[in-house]
Each structure stands twice: as structure tokens, then as C-alpha cells.
Amino acid sequence: MWDYNTTWTEDADSTNFAFLSYLYNGKKISTTLLNKWKMLFQKENGGFSTYSRDSKILTLLNEKEEVNIKGWLSVHDCVSAVSFYFLANQDKNEESFLRVKSYFDSNFKKLNSYWWTSDIYTYYYLSKTYKLLNEKEKLDSIISKIKEKQNKNGSFSDKYGENYFYTGLALEILLLGDDGNLEKQIKKGVNYLLDMQYTDGSWKESHSLQMPYANVVIPSNTYFPVANYGMNVRANEFGRLFTTAAILNFLTSYIQKYDSGTF
Incomplete structure (x- = not known):
């Protein structure tokens, strides 16, 4: 897994972009890494959190209770959108892809960007994904929202x-x-x-x-x-x-x- 810097702990988003760089450069991603990423960060509803309670995040933040970092352990649309984009490029028949697709199908009208100051970031990765999937209705909906x-x-x-x-x-x-x-x-x-x-x-x-x-x-x-x-x-x-x-x-x-x- 990858992290924001060498003094921090593994997170889904840094790993997303590392995986994308592997794909773009024709490098194989190990099944072990993929399975660990899914296990740590994909939630029951199909979305992805940035951090996992099974990582060192509690220790690094000097916290003892998960409730104190529930925001960072929750599903984040901005991170999920990049995960969705990676999985759409990697294997559109894989279970994790189908689960995150279902998450966005259910939450398409109420999205935000946790780590970013505008929802444009989330819509950016969703638009690229829906273009790839040839889902014109969803892509057109995003374009209509953005042009306004x-x-x-x-x-x-x-x-x-x-x-x-x-x-x-x-x-x-x-x-x-x-x-x-x-x-x-x-x-x-x-x-x-x-x-x-x-x-x-x-x-x-x-x-x-x-x-x-x-x-x-x-x-x-x-x-x-x-x-x-x-x-x-x-x-x-x-x-x-x-x-x-x-x-x-x-x-x-x-x-x-x-x-x-x-x-």
C-alpha cells in the first residue's frame, strides 16, 4: 500500500493513484495488493474510505477511540470516485467494481468532496468513468451541472x-x-x-x-x-x-x- 508521505500511514487515495500509474505504464498489480486495498478501504455500501481502523491511523493521531476519527474512516465520495475510475479501467466485471458502481448509482444526486474545496473534483473522476463506461445519461447530467x-x-x-x-x-x-x-x-x-x-x-x-x-x-x-x-x-x-x-x-x-x- 501507499501513503501520503513516508512518515504517515497507508491510505486508499494514494494507493488509487499508484495503481493508476501501474495501469498507465503496463505494469502488473499484484493480487495480494489489490485484495488488501479492497479489504482495508471498501465499505459494505461499496464506497471507499481514505483510512482504515486496521492501519496505524489511531496511533499516529494519538487517539484511542475510533469515534474520534470517524470522519477519516467514513466513506468519501472524492476517494470513491477515483477508486471507481481505477476499477473501471482495471476490470469492469470484478465484484469491487460492481459494488462501487452500485454506490454511485444510489448516491448520484447527493455527492460531495471531503478532502477538496469543491465537488468539481468528485465529478471530474466520475465523468471520466462514465465516459469510459459509455453511460451517456450520467455523463450528460454531470456536464449539465458543471457548465452552470x-x-x-x-x-x-x-x-x-x-x-x-x-x-x-x-x-x-x-x-x-x-x-x-x-x-x-x-x-x-x-x-x-x-x-x-x-x-x-x-x-x-x-x-x-x-x-x-x-x-x-x-x-x-x-x-x-x-x-x-x-x-x-x-x-x-x-x-x-x-x-x-x-x-x-x-x-x-x-x-x-x-x-x-x-x-
């Missing part, structure tokens, strides 16, 4: 204001649609991002990752300060990497779809 979130200048926001990271993710969601009318909205977003790009090629950090208190199951609408560590904070984005990578990934997809001469 676009600001007049082409950007997208979280509760803290215009956010370049979510702008990149949201525009990539719109790219998945078949509606030619979306091209104008997407182009407006592209122009916004290009206007905001730094001369070194990057974009201003977005501080989109949040860390709710471990006992909180549903984060409140509280405004979290940016910090390098702690809880009820937004993580200080290192080197503008999350934001810049998300935007470059979108722009690459944009060029591939429209063969644009914008750049």
Missing part, C-alpha cells in the same frame, strides 16, 4: 473565489461532451487560463486540498485558512504543482480534440 458553475469570465470557483485548479478540471469535464454548443464555453475558459498563466508556464497555486478535523464526517461550510500543517486548514500547495498539472492536462486534451491553433 462557469463564471462569466470563463473561470470556475470554489467558496474562496476563482480557482485555476477547478477551472482546469471543469473544462476537461466539458470536453467529454458531444454537444458542439459547449465549444464556446470551453474556449472562454481557455482564454481565461492563458491570460492568467505566469511567464514560467505555471499558474498561481489554488490551495484546493482541505484537512477537516478527523471526527468530522461532513465538513462544514467554514472557511479554512491556508497552512503547512494542522486540521481544519487548506494545504499550502507546493510549487503550484496540482494546479499547473491539472491545467496542462486539460490543455493537452483540448488540443487533441480540436486540433487548435490557439497555442
Whole structure:
């Protein structure tokens, strides 16, 4: 299993992205690792938690009771969406895939993002999954929801204001649609991002990752300060990497779809 850093403990989300990197690079994932990931993190309802009571999380947080970290042990839609995307790429006939698919079928209209400041993150991975599964009705529903979130200048926001990271993710969601009318909205977003790009090629950090208190199951609408560590904070984005990578990934997809001469 993988973890956020070498001083922490294994978690479902870090493992999700490690598994995806294995798939993208044609490397075999051991059955032992897959089974451990499912055992630790997939819950009875099919969703995935970030941490497991069977890991070292209680010790690391200096807690003795599970109730004190119930938020971090609960099912998280943002983590489940990435798990769903991985499983859809890995084996669509496998039981764990069918279970997480059933979870989202049942909860499709009431989703959030536990570790992120906008539900755009969860919808991003769901949209990629439904595109892969050719579930047009669900994909179109997400696209319809996302396009309503676009600001007049082409950007997208979280509760803290215009956010370049979510702008990149949201525009990539719109790219998945078949509606030619979306091209104008997407182009407006592209122009916004290009206007905001730094001369070194990057974009201003977005501080989109949040860390709710471990006992909180549903984060409140509280405004979290940016910090390098702690809880009820937004993580200080290192080197503008999350934001810049998300935007470059979108722009690459944009060029591939429209063969644009914008750049």
C-alpha cells in the first residue's frame, strides 16, 4: 500500500493513484495488493474510505477511540470516485467494481468532496468513468451541472473565489461532451487560463486540498485558512504543482480534440 508521505500511514487515495500509474505504464498489480486495498478501504455500501481502523491511523493521531476519527474512516465520495475510475479501467466485471458502481448509482444526486474545496473534483473522476463506461445519461447530467458553475469570465470557483485548479478540471469535464454548443464555453475558459498563466508556464497555486478535523464526517461550510500543517486548514500547495498539472492536462486534451491553433 501507499501513503501520503513516508512518515504517515497507508491510505486508499494514494494507493488509487499508484495503481493508476501501474495501469498507465503496463505494469502488473499484484493480487495480494489489490485484495488488501479492497479489504482495508471498501465499505459494505461499496464506497471507499481514505483510512482504515486496521492501519496505524489511531496511533499516529494519538487517539484511542475510533469515534474520534470517524470522519477519516467514513466513506468519501472524492476517494470513491477515483477508486471507481481505477476499477473501471482495471476490470469492469470484478465484484469491487460492481459494488462501487452500485454506490454511485444510489448516491448520484447527493455527492460531495471531503478532502477538496469543491465537488468539481468528485465529478471530474466520475465523468471520466462514465465516459469510459459509455453511460451517456450520467455523463450528460454531470456536464449539465458543471457548465452552470462557469463564471462569466470563463473561470470556475470554489467558496474562496476563482480557482485555476477547478477551472482546469471543469473544462476537461466539458470536453467529454458531444454537444458542439459547449465549444464556446470551453474556449472562454481557455482564454481565461492563458491570460492568467505566469511567464514560467505555471499558474498561481489554488490551495484546493482541505484537512477537516478527523471526527468530522461532513465538513462544514467554514472557511479554512491556508497552512503547512494542522486540521481544519487548506494545504499550502507546493510549487503550484496540482494546479499547473491539472491545467496542462486539460490543455493537452483540448488540443487533441480540436486540433487548435490557439497555442
